[in-house]
Amino acid sequence: MNPFLLNNYLGPDYFCDRQEETEILLKNIHNLSNTAVFSQRRIGKTALMKHVFYLLKKTQSTIYLDIFPTSSLKEFTDYLATAIYKEFPIHKSIGRKFWEHIKLLRPVLKINALSGEPELTLDISQTEQIEKSLPQLFSFLDQQEKKVVIAIDEFQQILLYPEKNVEALLRTIIQNLHNISFIFLGSDSRLMIEIFNSTKRPFYGSTNFMTLKKIPKGEYVSFIKNSFHAVGVKMDEKIPEMILSLTCGHTYYTQRLCHEIYADQITLIREKEVKETLYKLVQQNEAVYFQYRNLLTKTQWKTLKAVTSEEMVYKPYSQEFIKKHDLGSTSTLKRNLEALVDKAIIYHNLSVEEPYYEVEDKFLMRWLQNE
Incomplete structure (x- = not known):
């Protein structure tokens, strides 16, 4: 199997470093302390969350919520309901309790025609209904025997909602929960700092902070060497450093370049093969790049x-x-x-x-x- 994953997580063997960040998040979670994580896009924050959730899977319930596609508090509520349903599907006893808990909201379960994933929508439309529904969803999670961890990705999206009081509403709900820890992730540092570091905002002083930086060069060099070696691919000594230089050590582009090198079934990696693979990747995107110019x-x-x-x-x-x-x-x-x-x-x-x-x-x- 290709050892350089792009969009999924299969366990610690395919995950590079982030030991310090993992330990900090686990400590905060165990102490029910919320964390705000800032990072550049595609630097690996989603993979970090999946890694942390993997380590917690036997002791805590974990819910990952990417709200980047949402544009309103109603959509946020539906996304949260769907995420809870995926963690506690209806064939489990807790899932049946969840369905019973929200039946007054007239939940409708559908299957997304493209992804095949379940989607839950609640029959609510008025702002007042939504503001009453959100506490019900969080209340259900707060009542579970296991502690719950909720990671909300692209959290800065709430600033673009048409509703005026989203930050205050969420802050009020969250501060009254006793069994849930939150991790707020965002790729727009300016907006995330505005939410969590402005004295005038509801979330000020409510979280720990973490800036997710690029993986240290030495750790990434070892990971690249060991990952290729494990699948029988040989390389010149300086190849890992060359790859990291070409990708500026950025996680996604490093993984993508290594992924393609392996996919091309190259058994001995030299400078020539790295440059040819990079050129191929660049050429694949050339039409998009020309559109940028236009x-x-x-x-x-x-x-x-x-x-x-x-x-x-x-x-x-x-x-x-x-x-x-x-x-x-x-x-x-x-x-x-x-x-x-x-x-x-x-x-x-x-x-x-x-x-x-x-x-x-x-x-x-x-x-x-x-x-």
Whole structure:
């Protein structure tokens, strides 16, 4: 089997490092202390949660809720009901209790035609009904014998809901629960900081914080070597470091490149094979990259290429950077960077120590460099 997984979790043997982060989350969970996790997109926060849930599966009930597709409090409620149903399906006694608990909300169970997954919708529409239904769902979980862990991914999405009081409602419900710990995950650091670190917001002071960074180079080098070795693939000594250099150590792009190298049944990996595989991956996405050029303004495209050429830009408003890439005025550059960050094409790391800008998609970055 391909040892470099992209979208699923099969156990610790296929999971790289994150030992420190795992221990922190487990400690917080055991002490019923909530955690807010900030990270760049595709850096591995979902895999980390699945790893933690794997370690907890015998002692606690675990619920993972990705609310990125939701656009309202009603959809959030339906997603939560569906996640609870998946954890406690109706053929189990707890599942039957859950169905009994929410029967007044007239639940309707459907099967998604594309994914084949069950989906639960509640017959509620008015804001007042929804605000009464959410506490009922959480109350059911709070009454279980086992402790419950709920991970809510892309939590910053609640700021885009049309309802005005979502943060206050959720905070009020959560602070009255005694058997549930929460992990709030988000890939938009600016919005997550606004939710949890602003003294004016309901969630201020209610969680521990964790910034999920890239996996340390030494750990990733060992993981790549050992994973290929375990399936009988040999490589030149410097290949793992070369792979990490090409992907900037970003988890998804590293996994994807290694995944494709193995999928191509290469038994001896040299520099040539790595470059050929990367080129193939870049070519597969070329049509999308050309669309970026068509959708962005000329100055936005020039700004993107400037960030690409530097790979990481720590001082974007320095005269040296602006003149080197002919980026116009500081105000124009600021607008272009903000637009590219909003479109999730450029990532703005808000680290207090060293804030910087970089291209989100490492394969796009290599394609632009090659162009």
